[in-house]
Amino acid sequence: MEDRVPLVPAHVSVAHAAREIAKLDTEVLFILREGKLAGMVSESDIVRKIIAAGLDPESILISDLMQTEVTCIKSGAPLKEACAMIGQEKIRYLPVVNSELEPEGLVNALDLLFFFESSAEFGEILGG
Numbered sequence: 584m585e586d587r588v589p590l591v592p593a594h595v596s597v598a599h600a601a602r603e604i605a606k607l608d609t610e611v612l613f614i615l616r617e618g619k620l621a622g623m624v625s626e627s628d629i630v631r632k633i634i635a636a637g638l639d640p641e642s643i644l645i646s647d648l649m650q651t652e653v654t655c656i657k658s659g660a661p662l663k664e665a666c667a668m669i670g671q672e673k674i675r676y677l678p679v680v681n682s683e684l685e686p687e688g689l690v691n692a693l694d695l696l697f698f699f700e701s702s703a704e705f706g707e708i709l710g711g
Contacts, residue, residue, distance in 0.1 A: 588678065588686045590615050593622075597648055598640035601629050611676050614649045619684040622649030623676075655680045658687050665690045 589609045591600050593616040600612055604626050614622040624645055632648060633640050654672045656665050658681050669677055669692045679688035 588613060588689045590686060591645060592616070593644070593646035593649070595645050596641050597624075597629055597633050597643045597645055600624060600645040601626070601640060604629075612645075613653070613678055613686055613689075614645055615686070616646070620653060620655065620678060620680055620686050622646070622651045623653050623678075624649045653678060655684070656690065657682065666695060669695065 587607075589603065589607045589612045591603050591612050591614060593614050604610070604612055610627075611623055611625045613620055614624065628648060628650070629640065632638075633643060654668060654674055655678045656668055658679050660679075665677055669675070669690070675692045677690040677692075678686050679690060681687055
């Protein structure tokens with residue numbers, strides 16, 4: 584799990600969010616509203632829905648673009664559960680939240696793959 588969660592507040596512009604994506608060298612940002620996870624946006628969302636459509640990223644709030652249905656996992660959940668959620672939901676990023684929906688970390692599918700690549704537990708973790 585990564586402790587650094589790429590976050591921006593809901594009131595920033597799409598242009599600001601795009602600069603954060605570049606600065607953090609990530610593909611996704613999670614959006615906070617009042618300290619709680621409110622949504623997410625990917626760099627491809629910005630390109631396809633704003634830039635390619637000819638819209639002005641400075642004049643659009645990230646909260647107007649964000650996906651509000653975000654699959655999360657509770658802090659302390661077993662790794663097997665995170666693997667299952669990523670596979671079942673076909674997602675690459677799984678935010679880890681506490682009981683108040685405050686982000687605490689991030690599970691990245693690619694990181695899981697590298698982690699388990701040489702592990703004898705790989706089949707066992709995935710239920711095989």
